Amino acid sequence: MDLTDPAVLSGSEWPMHGLADDIRPxxxxxxxxxxxxxxxxxxLEGGGPRPVGTQMLFAQGFASGFLSxxxxxxxxxxxxxAVLETGAPRRLVYGEGSPWPDIRLLCGARIEILVERLDPDDVAVRDLLTHATERRPAVWFSxxxxxxxxRKESAPxxxxxxxxxxxxxxxxxxxIGGDPTALALASLGAQAGFEATLVRPKGPLAPPPLAGVGYSRDTPGQALAA
Structure with missing residues (x-):
């Protein structure tokens, strides 16, 4: 998949890109x-399926998130x-007042979307990722x-x-655990957007085959402290 290709999203029959809600990773x-x-x-006006602030990312090789x-x-x-090529942002309106009446929103909502290009050296983007890594609440303006x-506490x-x-x-x-219930909980947590870790003291050397789940063989006290 490639944004220079006519369709990043049409390459798959299943919208796996929509499983991610937090766009930062x-x-x-x-x-x-x-x-x-x-x-x-x-x-957003009306009963849209996604709230204000929902984001979707398009990049070289993949898409992430969903808007409707x-x-x-x-x-x-x-x-x-087009935005990737020109760098000029666009504001899109779907629903009432849209210039594209052939695009029907089944929910009847009116959605306004800001589409902008982000470059690797963008200071605000780097600050956002730094705050995420250091686990600090942040506020984004654009x-x-x-x-x-x-930072949230000092945001203007x-x-x-x-x-x-x-x-x-x-x-x-x-x-903490290694039974089927523990595995299911850790897997569901990762799918729900949590930073999930399974702790099984002195467990197998190989991690569990669960996508997005970390693994620790330490004691519960050591694992929680880490």
Whole structure:
């Protein structure tokens, strides 16, 4: 998959890219390869399936996140390719007042989306990823051209035209045990967006075959302290 290709999303019959809700891990991965395009729901009227602040990332080789029940992602992808090429942000409106009446939203909502290019050397993006790594709550501001990321406790008010979104540290889940229930809990936690770790003191050397789940053979006290 490639943003220079006509369809990043159409390469698969199943929308596996939509399983991720927190865009930061995908953003860090994308920026290691080059620029990326971030699409954010900045306004919503009616019963949309995704709340304001929901984000989707398009990058060289993959997409992550979702913005609706599948009604608009393909069209947003087209605009993302243009933004990646030109660097000029776009504000898209779907639903009432949209310039694309042929794109129907089954939920009847009106969705406004900011689509912007993020470069690897963008200071605000780097600050966002640093706050995530150091587990600090942060606030993200963007109008598509100017961006700022600040610590939550010292964040200024947004400037005119800027959208504000908060980011909290990724929640952690530590599951102690090695039975099927423990494995299921750790797996479900990872799928739900938790930083999940399975602790099995003196357990097998090989980690459990669970995607996104960390593993520790330490005692519970040592594992929790770490």
């Amino acid at each position: 995908a953003l860090e991965k994308a920026l290691a390869e080059g620029p990326a395009v971030l699409a954010t729901i900045i306004a 029940g599948g009604c608009i992602e393909g069209d947003v992808e087209i605009h993302a390719r 109008d598509g051209t100017g961006r700022l990321c600040a 008010p947004p400037w005119p035209g800027a959208f504000r979104r908060g980011f909290d540290p990724v929640p952690r889940l530590v599951v």
